[in-house]
Amino acid sequence: MAARNTARKRAFQILFEGDQRGADVLTVLADWVRLSRSDTRQPPVSEYTMQLVEGYAQHARRIDELIAQYAVGWTLDRMPVVDRNILRLGAYELIWVEETPDAVVLDEMVQLAKEFSTDESPSFVNGLLGRLKELKPSLRRDEA
Numbered sequence: 001m002a003a004r005n006t007a008r009k010r011a012f013q014i015l016f017e018g019d020q021r022g023a024d025v026l027t028v029l030a031d032w033v034r035l036s037r038s039d040t041r042q043p044p045v046s047e048y049t050m051q052l053v054e055g056y057a058q059h060a061r062r063i064d065e066l067i068a069q070y071a072v073g074w075t076l077d078r079m080p081v082v083d084r085n086i087l088r089l090g091a092y093e094l095i096w097v098e099e100t101p102d103a104v105v106l107d108e109m110v111q112l113a114k115e116f117s118t119d120e121s122p123s124f125v126n127g128l129l130g131r132l133k134e135l136k137p138s139l140r141r142d143e144a
Contacts, residue, residue: 004100007048008089008108012116014053015085025060029053056092063091066139070131082117083124090129095139102133 014032018025029050036042056063067087068076076084090109093100106129113121132139 003046004048005108005111006043007046007052008093009112010043010045010049011052011056012085012089012112014049015056015088016082019081019085024057025053026057052089052093052097055096056088059092059096060088063088063095066091066095066132067128070135071128080117080121083113083121086112086117086121086125087128090125091132094129094132095136102136106130106133 010032014028015025017023018028021028029045032042033045033050036044064076067079067084071079071087079087086109089112090105094102094105097105106126109129110122110126113125117125
């Protein structure tokens with residue numbers, strides 16, 4: 001389980017970097033992979049990290065629509081960049097990665113918010129992802 005935790009943290013870091021640089025997350029992912037292969041001081045990028053980043057990239061537009069729709073009182077642009085990217089990663093894994101239990105996704109994203117964001121962020125992340133979890137069956141239908 002520690003490997004998945006690390007993979008999620010790296011995926012979040014890649015999404016965050018892409019957001020901050022205004023760069024495509026797949027380009028940032030490729031940079032991370034290339035650097036990890038050429039510099040032994042850089043941690044490797046796991047298959048699960050790649051799966052998460054590539055999956056997010058595939059559904060990015062829909063994920064941002066969902067976050068914007070259900071983030072009460074926050075527009076996507078006004079949302080703290082850390083929270084926005086934790087929510088992006090969590091929404092992807094929650095809705096499209098069936099082998100990960102919903103409770104694990106929520107717990108992991110709340111832990112990322114505790115580690116990287118503000119004191120209010122864990123409850124915000126938990127609340128929004130909890131709402132998406134409730135709506136998950138209809139969200140999957142909407143995309144079909």
